[in-house]
Every structure is written in structure tokens, then in C-alpha cells.
Amino acid sequence: MTVQQKKPAGRHGFKPGESIVYPAHGVGMISAIEEQEVAGMKLELFVIEFDKDKMRLKVPVAKAMSIGMRKLSETDFVERALKVVQGKARVKRTMWSRRAQEYDAKINSGDLISIAEVVRDLYRAENQPEQSYSERQLYEAALDRMAREIAAVNKMSDTESVRLIETHLAKGPKRGKAAEDEDDAREEAA
CATH class of the missing domain: 1.20.58.1290 (CarD-like, C-terminal domain)
Structure with missing residues (x-):
């Protein structure tokens, strides 16, 4: 499994350094957008850090919207x-x-x-x-x-x-x- 750091470009309106809300865990920060090879397929992933919970989550960019990941409320x-x-x-x-x-x-x-x-x-x-x-x-x-x-x-x-x-x-x-x-x-x- 290879991990490759991507340049900081936004995906679905999300970009590294931005705080987001992940439904099951609350507020987190996108620390990076990575490309990973899993089972021979390249996947683009948001790397989300939840400092308070000391947790890191990797979410496929393609699934981010369907699982309810969103920007902070206005x-x-x-x-x-x-x-x-x-x-x-x-x-x-x-x-x-x-x-x-x-x-x-x-x-x-x-x-x-x-x-x-x-x-x-x-x-x-x-x-x-x-x-x-x-x-x-x-x-x-x-x-x-x-x-x-x-x-x-x-x-x-x-x-x-x-x-x-x-x-x-x-x-x-x-x-x-x-x-x-x-x-x-x-x-x-x-």
C-alpha cells in the first residue's frame, strides 16, 4: 500500500487546514488530501484529525458528501x-x-x-x-x-x-x- 501526499488542492469544496463536521465524530480538521493504492485501485482520501479525541480518520473523497461530511455552520x-x-x-x-x-x-x-x-x-x-x-x-x-x-x-x-x-x-x-x-x-x- 503506497501513500502519496497530494498538493493542497480543494476537493468538493474542502481543502487542507479547513475545519469540517463529520456526522459520527463532530468537528475535525482536514490535515491533508492523500492518494492511496488499495487493492490495485487508486483512492483519493481526506485525512481528518480530531484533536480532542486523538483520532485520525481517512475518508474517500468520493464518499465525503454521501456520508454527510459538511463545512461548519454559518x-x-x-x-x-x-x-x-x-x-x-x-x-x-x-x-x-x-x-x-x-x-x-x-x-x-x-x-x-x-x-x-x-x-x-x-x-x-x-x-x-x-x-x-x-x-x-x-x-x-x-x-x-x-x-x-x-x-x-x-x-x-x-x-x-x-x-x-x-x-x-x-x-x-x-x-x-x-x-x-x-x-x-x-x-x-x-
């Missing part, structure tokens, strides 16, 4: 995602295992708005009951994925990005048992 799209987390949590009354699968699919979709919905729906304020371990894991995964993209777009640290998201979460409607009881009462009265 700042106005980030603002829309932050508005989503301020909204009222939408928790379906289905079994947790089914909801968990849906949340996981949204997180791995790479879509910032879908990830923001998961953050909004699984967020728990101080006055709310504890989350289960799996809820907390999914919430933290979604928060981390969202924070890393916002940090990359706004050129801030991940910590500042998490604080920004939490500020927007706090601006949301009242949360907790009392708020749920009020909502239920309103629905019954209607």
Missing part, C-alpha cells in the same frame, strides 16, 4: 440552534429505549439543529429530578458535539461555548415538575 445557523435550546422541551411519552435511539440518531446526524433539540429535551435545571445515567450520557454527548461546532464557528474555547449554550438553556421556559404540572393542567382545561 453564524446565523448557530444563532438558530441557540434559539432551539431556549424552546420548550418536547419529550414524547414513548419508552426510553426508543427515545434514546432517536436522540442518538440525531446526535450522529451531524445536523446542528437536531443536536440542539437533544440538548433542549434532555437538559435538567438545578430544581429538576436527577437524570438517569443513559440520559446524562446522551445529554453530555449532544452538548459536547454542539459546543465544539459553536466554538469552531465563533472562534472561542469549548468551555466558553458550553457556557453560551447553558446561558441560552437558562433563558428557556420554566422547567421541572411544577412547570410540567402547569402544562398538564393547561392541556386539560383546553
Whole structure:
């Protein structure tokens, strides 16, 4: 298997040194575009580095778009995602295992708005009951994925990005048992 470094030219609008979003892993940086010979065929590959996870991924250039690799969101799209987390949590009354699968699919979709919905729906304020371990894991995964993209777009640290998201979460409607009881009462009265 031979590896040959290519000159820094863009492919599908992506170029070395550019931050991108890979659906299953979040924000990464294209470190190179390589040509590799695999089973007698030449393949052009994006080499993507995920510093936080200490991971390197090689993605065939031809498959990049079909797997959902994309450029970072625009700042106005980030603002829309932050508005989503301020909204009222939408928790379906289905079994947790089914909801968990849906949340996981949204997180791995790479879509910032879908990830923001998961953050909004699984967020728990101080006055709310504890989350289960799996809820907390999914919430933290979604928060981390969202924070890393916002940090990359706004050129801030991940910590500042998490604080920004939490500020927007706090601006949301009242949360907790009392708020749920009020909502239920309103629905019954209607």
C-alpha cells in the first residue's frame, strides 16, 4: 500500500487546514488530501484529525458528501440552534429505549439543529429530578458535539461555548415538575 501526499488542492469544496463536521465524530480538521493504492485501485482520501479525541480518520473523497461530511455552520445557523435550546422541551411519552435511539440518531446526524433539540429535551435545571445515567450520557454527548461546532464557528474555547449554550438553556421556559404540572393542567382545561 503506497501513500502519496497530494498538493493542497480543494476537493468538493474542502481543502487542507479547513475545519469540517463529520456526522459520527463532530468537528475535525482536514490535515491533508492523500492518494492511496488499495487493492490495485487508486483512492483519493481526506485525512481528518480530531484533536480532542486523538483520532485520525481517512475518508474517500468520493464518499465525503454521501456520508454527510459538511463545512461548519454559518453564524446565523448557530444563532438558530441557540434559539432551539431556549424552546420548550418536547419529550414524547414513548419508552426510553426508543427515545434514546432517536436522540442518538440525531446526535450522529451531524445536523446542528437536531443536536440542539437533544440538548433542549434532555437538559435538567438545578430544581429538576436527577437524570438517569443513559440520559446524562446522551445529554453530555449532544452538548459536547454542539459546543465544539459553536466554538469552531465563533472562534472561542469549548468551555466558553458550553457556557453560551447553558446561558441560552437558562433563558428557556420554566422547567421541572411544577412547570410540567402547569402544562398538564393547561392541556386539560383546553
